[in-house]
Every structure is written in C-alpha cells, then in structure tokens.
Amino acid sequence: MSESDGSGGAEYGEVALALAAVAALVVAAALLPGAGLGGGGMDDGERGTPAATGTPGAMATPEGGGERPGGASAGGQLPGGSPSGVPLSQPPERTRIGSTQGFEGELAQTPQFVVEGPENTYWRQTAYATYTGSSWASSPRWRSIAEGVPNDARTVDGRAMDYRVTLLVPSSSLPTAWQPSGVELPNASAGVEASTVGGVRATTRLPAGTDYLARSAAPPSDPSTLRAAGTDYPDRIAERYTQLPEATPDRVGAFTDDLTAGDETPYDEAVTVRDWLKKKPYSLNASHEAGEPVADQFIFEMESGYCQYYATSMVAMLRTQGIPARYVVGYAPGERVGEEEYLVTADRGHAWVEVFFPGTGWVRFDPTGSGRLPVQNPQPPYDISLNRSAVAGAPVSISVAKNGSPVVGAPVEINDERVGWTGAEGTVTTRLPYAAEFTVTARPPDAATKYDGGANETTADRWAGGPMLPARGETAGHADRAASPALPQRAAPAPNGSSRTYRSDTNVTLAVEGTPVAGGGTTVRATIRDVPVRGATVTLDGERVGRTGPDGRLGVSLADVSPGTYRLAARREAVNATTTIRVYAAGTTPTPAAPPPVNLSVSAPLLPLPGGSATVTTTRNGTPVADARVTVGGAESGQTAENGTLGVSLPVAGSAAVVARAPDGASARTTLPLARNAGVVGAVALGGLALLGRAARRRGLTPRSAGRAAATWLSRLVAWTAAACVRAADRLVAAGRALRRGLRHLAGLPGRLATSGLAALAALDPRALVGWLRRWLAGLLARAESAATATADSTGVNPPSATGTADDDEASTATIRDLWREFVAVVAPPRVTTRTPGEIARYAIERGLPAPPIYALTEAYRDAEYGRLAPDADRLARAREALRTVREAMGGGTE
Structure with missing residues (x-):
C-alpha cells in the first residue's frame, strides 16, 4: 500500500472505530448494575441532561439569563432552583428539583439587593405550575405593569406597604413582596412587566445600583378567614394547579389521606402537611435517585433535604387532595443592617409554597425545616486597600481581600460608620469623610442564614399603610444613591475585624471665579486637588452666605457689600480654608492679582545629561499642580499629571531651559547645565578607568597579554561550537534513518489490525461479554467476603486499623454493603436497580422469608449507607448472622 493512494486514512478510521466500539461495550458492561439500565426509566426532562447531577450550590440560572427573560438555559440544560447561592437574574421557565449528588461545600454570601421598608418579608420572583416529577415548569404571559398586576383574588384593604429596593448586582428580575400592586423605576431606564403568576421584571437588564419603588398588599392570612374560604375553586385554577405526573405513586395520596384524616378544611390540611414536613431534618448534603418522582422519594425514602424537596413534596401532597398549590422561588427575609433596611444575600435564595383559597387568593x-447553611465566612485578618490616594470627600472604591481572594459580603465601616458590604469582587464604593485621618474597618460576613427559624406562617405580616410611592423622578433624599447603593448606617459592634488608618489630603484651594464687583456677585469654588468640596459652609467676614454644591461651587451675592477687602472662608468638618478677596466698585477696572507662584524641580536617575530623560515636578505650597504646560529647550513637552509630574526628554545641548506654566498663568523656570553634568560624569568615569588600569598593572596584566588570552579563549569557543554542530548533524541523520525503518514496518500494520479487529468485533457477543464480566465481579466479591469472614471468625470482631480513625468506618461500611448485595442476590427481586431498601425487604417478607433478620439487615444497611450510625464490629456481626438466617430459610445453607 503506497502513502499516496488515499486508502490509508479510511483504514485507520476503521481500526479506530472498532477499538472504540470494544471499549464502549466494556465500559457499559461494567457500569450496567449501577446505571439502572434495563429497569425503570428516566423522566424525559432528565434524559441526557448533565445538569441533573449538579450540586445544590451550582444549580443556578443561566449566565445572562437576565437578558433573556423567561428563556430556558443555554444548551438545553435546566438550572435548578438552588437552596442557596441563587444569582439574582431572570428565573428560567423550567427549573430542576434537588440533586442526584450531595453538597458538601460552602455557599457564598454574595449581596444581591437592599430593601428599605417597614417589613422584612419573603422576596418573591416567580411561581411554577407544572410538576414533571424531576422539575418544575411554567410559561407565564407578560404584560405591562401599567395594565395592573394579575391577581386571582382580593387583598385586605389597609394592609399594604411601600418600599425601595436597590439592586447590588445586574438583573432584570425585580423581587417584590407578595402581592405587588405597583412597581416603578424612578429614572424610567426601562419598562416594567408583570406575569400571570405574579412575577415582575424589567424589559432590559438593569445595572447594579438601580433603585425601584414598589407597593405590595398581603392576602388575608387569618386562620378563621382561610378556614371559611371553602372549596369553590375556579375551573382554570383547579385544572392547572392540581396537576400531577402519571408516575406519581398511589402511596403519596394514600399517606396524605391518612395524615389529614382529622382535618375539616383545606387550610387545616395545608397546616398539617406543612408541620409534618417541617419535622424532617434540614441538610444540603441530600440527594435523590434519578428516574423516580422526587416528592415520593422525599416523603418515604429520604432522611433529610433542603427547600426544593420540602416545597415540592408539600405541593404534591396537597394536589392529591384536590387543593390548588404551586411552587414559588425567591429569597427568604434578609439581615437587618439599619433602621428599616435589610440586606438580602445569595445564600438566602429559597423555595416555598402558595396555596389558593377562594375569595382570598394565593x-x-x-414547609422547610430549620437548619444552618454552610456559608463561606473567611475570618480576619483582611487586606484593605483604596483605588486612589486619600483625599477628603473623594469618591473611592474600598477592596477587602483574604490571601489574594476577594471577601464577599463583608460589612465595611469608615470611622465606625457602616458604608456598605463588599460585592462579588470584594469591593464597596463610598465617599471619604472630611477628616484629616480616617480608619477603614472590614468585619466578617454575618453567618446568620434563612433557616435559623422564623415567624409562624399562620401569623399575618404586620404591614401598615404608609405614604404613597414618591413621584417618578423623586429620590426621597437619596441623591447619592448612584455613587453608593447602600446608605451609610451606624455599624453594630462586632467582635473582630481588620482596620487600616489613612491620612487624608485636606489642603483646600479656595478660588474666586470672575471679578467681585459691589452690587453684583461672584462664584467661589473649593477643591482639594481635583476633588470638589461638597456641602462646605462659606462665610464672608464671618457671615454665612451659603454652602457649596456637588461641584464645590457657590454663587455669592454682593448686592449689599461695599468695595473693600474681605475675609472669605469655607469649612466642612475638619476641612477648612481662608483667603482674602477684594470687592471693587462698579465701573472700575481692577488690576488682576498675580497668581501664587509655582515651584519647579527636575530629577534624573543620575544627573540631567544631554539626550537623557528626566522628571519635571510642579508644586504650589506643597500641593501638586496638575495640567501645567512644560517646555524644555523651547520645545513643548506636555502637561503634568494629577500628581504634578511629567517625564521629558532632554536635548543634546550645553544647557536647556525648563519652563512650567500653571493653568492660572503662574510659571516657574530653571536652567539645566547639561554640558557641566556631562563633564562631571566623564571625569568620574576616567578616574574609574585609571584606577582599574593601575590595579591591572599591579597584577602584571599588560594589553599584549590580555589580547593573547582573549584570542586563545575565542579560538577555543569557535572549535567547541563547530564540534557540537557536527555531533548534532550526525544524530539528526541517525534519527531520520530510524524513523524511515519504523514507517516501513508500520505500513502494513493498519491492514492487519483492521482485519483482525473487525473479525473479533463480528464474533463478539455483547451478552456473553456482559455475563462474563458479571461472573468475574461476583467471584471477586465472594473471595473478598470469604477473606473478611475468615478474619472475623478467627478474632471474633473485624480487625481495627492501627489508628482507629475513619478508615475503620469505611472498611466496615464496605463489608455491610457487600452483605446487602449478597442478600439482594439471594432474594432476587425484579427491577432491583430501582427498588429502595424498604421495598426489597417487603418483597422478601412477602415471599415467606423471616421478617426479624430481614429488618435487622435492612436497618444495618441504611445506617451504613446514610451515615446515621457509625458501623462497628458488633453491628457487622449481627448483619452477617441475619444473612445466614435468610440463607437457611431459602435452603441455601450458611456461609
């Protein structure tokens, strides 16, 4: 076969395909018992969806979901409504329930939004109607909120509240208290829509720092009112919100019938189901088996769970009783961080239930049980830094980090005033105080979580009627919100934290713009470097004339001021400045006062030399002068930066004049003696060479001997380089010959591999291969069991490890699992891969096997598998004895 006949590629492909097929069969056979193949089936929503095995903390809405309102996630994956760590974005139309793997990590307390209002309640995003067994789905219709928020029934007059929400991360979803009656964006940056399930969103993705105003009214929640609501449900509500998948086992309804047998009203049934579910322990390290309805598994098989499991199970149980219920996602109440101000973090992402009552609504x-979340809470010391130099009154970004990683959700204080919480990047934006010195303190994020308890759900939220929403465009005293989303609040004492103290630049420049003329007016401007002094009190000869605005300016009226000289002062806290102004009579032409002089300095690494570089620095009374124009040798070089410096190139000349002219006209000049500096440097260099020559002569080194030594060294270097090149060429030639021989040998290999490989594949019976692998695995298990039994019989107990640590528990757990597998093989129930331990035990007892040993073995396996009790030698011995009894009853003898 030649290399150019075009057939080599096809034969290589056939061989690769054959080898891949064999490998796939082997892997499939090895995984067959654990994959559930051949027994049961997966829900259509789970089949082929990698997200089904995501951890709780990782199940989030799709990236960019806020830009695709109501859309499914990218790639067809269905993000789960995480018990915590849910990012604030537009919820998808379909969301998974729980996870097939436990979660053992920690959840970040990333700040999501701040609420200012009279009540700290649940913050709702959307609801889901269709339960598939493994996920929740909904396709709500959206319309402008100007048409009203769709409500299925009435609310109680007078029980409404107005509140303001500030987004701390970009989002299009707008969380609200239930039920919203109005939401308004004061700056009209986007439209607002409401859905048929009561969700609210913006028509575009909103940036962090966006405020919106909302009003919500609570449905009646008085028990007597809800008990009297009856069961006259609208047809559309009953049809949509009592749906259950066909795969829901009958035992869910039968169990709920028994549990609520003594209840007379749907309200009482809802309370009974909720209270029963609350008794289950809460844990993020919970998971379910794929392919079976989640609610059924949580009710009967799972020992613990988190909010998604609780809420899904309550909805399913109520729907078996014909009671309309739906699954809701959003955020649990936040942490109080100020007077009527609450911070909601990502770990408070939550799921709960809404039940419909005729005449009342949802x-x-x-039903979620109490428990604490494993939140990320890095402890001090922290690294604190600012993004700029410290200038009194300047806007600044404060960064908090731990070992180079940002600290999220840390409360930050300046001089004991809380200015906000670090966001996802570990930063918070605020404005520095008008103080000569200030201290920045970062406290650890609060470890409190949403599952530490809460108010009884039968108690109505204590909302009070308040003032109407501010009119569009009003900010209700929040003029600085864009610069700092969280309002400064007095911080509560904290046991620990990290602090860093800074000294601020408080040198104020007080300037008068224009000519002060009696009977007219003038403008005063107060700045520190480039930062305006806001809100400074300005006085003229001790009489207050006003306060500077956001740009540091104040218009001063001179209507009642006579010509003369006056003392002008500006003060705010520790920042103050005083200057003298002259007020001229009307009609006079004042001589402009000379601006204060500018100081100029030039520095270089050694000395300013011809053709070298240097740095020009301009200052005035110790304060850098920015935007000063600099010329060197008559040529324009540029303008100084904010710190008053500019890098320049020096001409090749005997001297160069450097001139700096400030924006107000003041100038400074200096002349650089470049030729003299060059002479000094040359003299120093010649002196150094003379010293080196003298030292060389003392050692007997002459120019002739030095030349001979250099020539000898250079010839040796050339000879060694040539020899190395020859050796490298020889090795390349030898390698090429070996490669050619190898290619000739491999030329016929693809044909032989393709012929033999395809023949082997044609003769391969997958069923025989699977059978052989199962027999081989069974032999391995039997030999391991025989060895473990011999050791236990000789010592009376399982031999402990030398350390007595968790390795012993793991070894015992593996042995009990082996006993359980052997028991399952003896009983041989149908669809073994999808049956739970309880179902297998009941199947064995129904066949006539003795119940006590079966229950003993089942409980031992559950304890070992779910970690309820630590395995030990005594429990292992009892499990082995139970298996012997079952074998004897089956007529199979003992081990």
Whole structure:
C-alpha cells in the first residue's frame, strides 16, 4: 500500500472505530448494575441532561439569563432552583428539583439587593405550575405593569406597604413582596412587566445600583378567614394547579389521606402537611435517585433535604387532595443592617409554597425545616486597600481581600460608620469623610442564614399603610444613591475585624471665579486637588452666605457689600480654608492679582545629561499642580499629571531651559547645565578607568597579554561550537534513518489490525461479554467476603486499623454493603436497580422469608449507607448472622 493512494486514512478510521466500539461495550458492561439500565426509566426532562447531577450550590440560572427573560438555559440544560447561592437574574421557565449528588461545600454570601421598608418579608420572583416529577415548569404571559398586576383574588384593604429596593448586582428580575400592586423605576431606564403568576421584571437588564419603588398588599392570612374560604375553586385554577405526573405513586395520596384524616378544611390540611414536613431534618448534603418522582422519594425514602424537596413534596401532597398549590422561588427575609433596611444575600435564595383559597387568593406556606447553611465566612485578618490616594470627600472604591481572594459580603465601616458590604469582587464604593485621618474597618460576613427559624406562617405580616410611592423622578433624599447603593448606617459592634488608618489630603484651594464687583456677585469654588468640596459652609467676614454644591461651587451675592477687602472662608468638618478677596466698585477696572507662584524641580536617575530623560515636578505650597504646560529647550513637552509630574526628554545641548506654566498663568523656570553634568560624569568615569588600569598593572596584566588570552579563549569557543554542530548533524541523520525503518514496518500494520479487529468485533457477543464480566465481579466479591469472614471468625470482631480513625468506618461500611448485595442476590427481586431498601425487604417478607433478620439487615444497611450510625464490629456481626438466617430459610445453607 503506497502513502499516496488515499486508502490509508479510511483504514485507520476503521481500526479506530472498532477499538472504540470494544471499549464502549466494556465500559457499559461494567457500569450496567449501577446505571439502572434495563429497569425503570428516566423522566424525559432528565434524559441526557448533565445538569441533573449538579450540586445544590451550582444549580443556578443561566449566565445572562437576565437578558433573556423567561428563556430556558443555554444548551438545553435546566438550572435548578438552588437552596442557596441563587444569582439574582431572570428565573428560567423550567427549573430542576434537588440533586442526584450531595453538597458538601460552602455557599457564598454574595449581596444581591437592599430593601428599605417597614417589613422584612419573603422576596418573591416567580411561581411554577407544572410538576414533571424531576422539575418544575411554567410559561407565564407578560404584560405591562401599567395594565395592573394579575391577581386571582382580593387583598385586605389597609394592609399594604411601600418600599425601595436597590439592586447590588445586574438583573432584570425585580423581587417584590407578595402581592405587588405597583412597581416603578424612578429614572424610567426601562419598562416594567408583570406575569400571570405574579412575577415582575424589567424589559432590559438593569445595572447594579438601580433603585425601584414598589407597593405590595398581603392576602388575608387569618386562620378563621382561610378556614371559611371553602372549596369553590375556579375551573382554570383547579385544572392547572392540581396537576400531577402519571408516575406519581398511589402511596403519596394514600399517606396524605391518612395524615389529614382529622382535618375539616383545606387550610387545616395545608397546616398539617406543612408541620409534618417541617419535622424532617434540614441538610444540603441530600440527594435523590434519578428516574423516580422526587416528592415520593422525599416523603418515604429520604432522611433529610433542603427547600426544593420540602416545597415540592408539600405541593404534591396537597394536589392529591384536590387543593390548588404551586411552587414559588425567591429569597427568604434578609439581615437587618439599619433602621428599616435589610440586606438580602445569595445564600438566602429559597423555595416555598402558595396555596389558593377562594375569595382570598394565593397564601404563602413554608414547609422547610430549620437548619444552618454552610456559608463561606473567611475570618480576619483582611487586606484593605483604596483605588486612589486619600483625599477628603473623594469618591473611592474600598477592596477587602483574604490571601489574594476577594471577601464577599463583608460589612465595611469608615470611622465606625457602616458604608456598605463588599460585592462579588470584594469591593464597596463610598465617599471619604472630611477628616484629616480616617480608619477603614472590614468585619466578617454575618453567618446568620434563612433557616435559623422564623415567624409562624399562620401569623399575618404586620404591614401598615404608609405614604404613597414618591413621584417618578423623586429620590426621597437619596441623591447619592448612584455613587453608593447602600446608605451609610451606624455599624453594630462586632467582635473582630481588620482596620487600616489613612491620612487624608485636606489642603483646600479656595478660588474666586470672575471679578467681585459691589452690587453684583461672584462664584467661589473649593477643591482639594481635583476633588470638589461638597456641602462646605462659606462665610464672608464671618457671615454665612451659603454652602457649596456637588461641584464645590457657590454663587455669592454682593448686592449689599461695599468695595473693600474681605475675609472669605469655607469649612466642612475638619476641612477648612481662608483667603482674602477684594470687592471693587462698579465701573472700575481692577488690576488682576498675580497668581501664587509655582515651584519647579527636575530629577534624573543620575544627573540631567544631554539626550537623557528626566522628571519635571510642579508644586504650589506643597500641593501638586496638575495640567501645567512644560517646555524644555523651547520645545513643548506636555502637561503634568494629577500628581504634578511629567517625564521629558532632554536635548543634546550645553544647557536647556525648563519652563512650567500653571493653568492660572503662574510659571516657574530653571536652567539645566547639561554640558557641566556631562563633564562631571566623564571625569568620574576616567578616574574609574585609571584606577582599574593601575590595579591591572599591579597584577602584571599588560594589553599584549590580555589580547593573547582573549584570542586563545575565542579560538577555543569557535572549535567547541563547530564540534557540537557536527555531533548534532550526525544524530539528526541517525534519527531520520530510524524513523524511515519504523514507517516501513508500520505500513502494513493498519491492514492487519483492521482485519483482525473487525473479525473479533463480528464474533463478539455483547451478552456473553456482559455475563462474563458479571461472573468475574461476583467471584471477586465472594473471595473478598470469604477473606473478611475468615478474619472475623478467627478474632471474633473485624480487625481495627492501627489508628482507629475513619478508615475503620469505611472498611466496615464496605463489608455491610457487600452483605446487602449478597442478600439482594439471594432474594432476587425484579427491577432491583430501582427498588429502595424498604421495598426489597417487603418483597422478601412477602415471599415467606423471616421478617426479624430481614429488618435487622435492612436497618444495618441504611445506617451504613446514610451515615446515621457509625458501623462497628458488633453491628457487622449481627448483619452477617441475619444473612445466614435468610440463607437457611431459602435452603441455601450458611456461609
């Protein structure tokens, strides 16, 4: 076969395909018992969806979901409504329930939004109606909120509240308290829409720092009112919100029938179901088996769970009783951080239940049990830094880090005043105080979580009627919100934290713009470097004339001021400045006062030399002068930066004049003696060479001997380089010959591999291969069991490890699992890969096997598998004895 006949590629491909097929069969056979193949089936929503095995903390809405309102996630994956760590974005139309793997990590307390209002309640995003067994789905319709928020029933007059929400991360979803009756963006940056399930969103993705105003009214939640609501449900509500998948086992309804047998009203049934679910322990390290309805598994098989499991199970149980219920996602109440101000972080992402009552509407029930979340809470010391030099009154970004990683959700204080919480990048934006010195303190993020308890759901939120929403464009005293999303608040004492103290630049420049003329007016401007002094009190000869605005300016009226000289002062806290102004009579032409002089200095690494570089620095009374024009040798070089410096190139000349002219006309000049500096440097260099020559002569080194030594060294270097090149060429030639021989040998290999490989594949019976692998694995398990039994029989107990640590527990757990596998093989129930331990035990007892040893073995396996009790030698011995009894009852003898 030649290299150019075009057939080599095809034969190589056939061989690769054959080898890949064999490898796939082997892997599939090895994984067959654990994959559930051949027994049961997966929900259509799970089949082929990698997100089904995501951890709780990783199940989030799709990236950029806020830009695709109501859309599914990219790639067809269905993000789960995480118990915590849910990012604030537009919720998808379909969301997974729980996870097939436990979660053992920590959740970030990333700040999501701040609420200012009279009540710290649940913050709702959307609701889901369709339960598939493994996920929740909804396709709500959206319309402008100007048409009203769709409500299925009435609310209580007078129980409404107005509140303001500030987004701390970009989002299009707008969380609200239930039920919203109005949402308004004061700056009209986007439209607002409401959905048929009561969700609210903006028509475009909103940036962090966006405020919106909302009003919400609570449905009646008085028990007597809800008990009297009856069961006259509208057809559309009953049809949509009592749906259950066909795969829901009958035992869910039968169990709920028994649990609520003594209840007379739907409200009482809802309370009974909620209270029963609350008794289950809460844990993020919970998971379910793929392919079976989640609610059924949580009710009967799972020992613990988190909010998604609780809420899904309550909805399913109520729907078996014909009670309309739906699944809701959003955020649990936040942490109080100020007077009527609450911070909501990502770990408070939550799921709960809403139940429909005729004449009332949807009422919230939260069945989640209590528990604490494993939140990320890095402890001090922290690294604190500013993004600029410290200038009194300057806007600044404060960064908090731990070992180079940002600290998220840390409260930050300046001089004991809380200015906000670090966001996802570990920064918070604020404005520095008008003080000569200030201290920045970062406290650890609060470890409190949403599952530490809460109010009884039968108690109504204590909302009070308040003032109407501010009119569009009003900010209700929040003029600085864009610069700092969280309002400064007095910080609560904290046991620890990290602090860093800075000294601020407080040198104020007080300037008068224009000519002060009696009977007219003038403008005063106060700045520190480039930063305006805002809100400074200005006095003229001790009489207050006003306060500077955001740009540091104040218009001063001179209507009642006579010509003369006056003392002008500006002060704000520790920042103050005083100057003298002259007020001229009307009609006079004042002689402009000379601006204060500018100081000029030039520095270089050694000395300013011809053709070298240097740095020009301009100052005035110790303060850098920015935007000063600099010329060197008559040529324009540029303008000084904010710190008053400019790098310049020096001409090749005997001297150069450097001139700096400030924006107000003041100038400074200096002349650089470039030729003299060059002479000094040359003299120093010649002196150094003379010293080196003298030292060489003392050592007997002459120019002739030095030349001979250099020539000898250079010839040796050339000879060594040539020899190395010859050796490298020889090795390349030898390698080429070996490669050619190898290619000749491999030329016929693809044909032989393709012929033999395809023949082997044609003769391969997958069923025989699977059978052989199962027999081989069974032999391995039997030999391991025999060895473990011999050791236990000789010592009376399982031999402990030398350390007695968790390795012993792991070894015992593996042995009990082996006993359980052997028991399952003896009983041989149908669809073994999808049956739970309880179902297998009941199947064995129904066949006539003795119940006590079966229950003992089942409980031992559950304890080992779910970690309820640590395995030990005594429990292992009892499990082995139980298996012997079952074998004897089956007529199979003992081990």
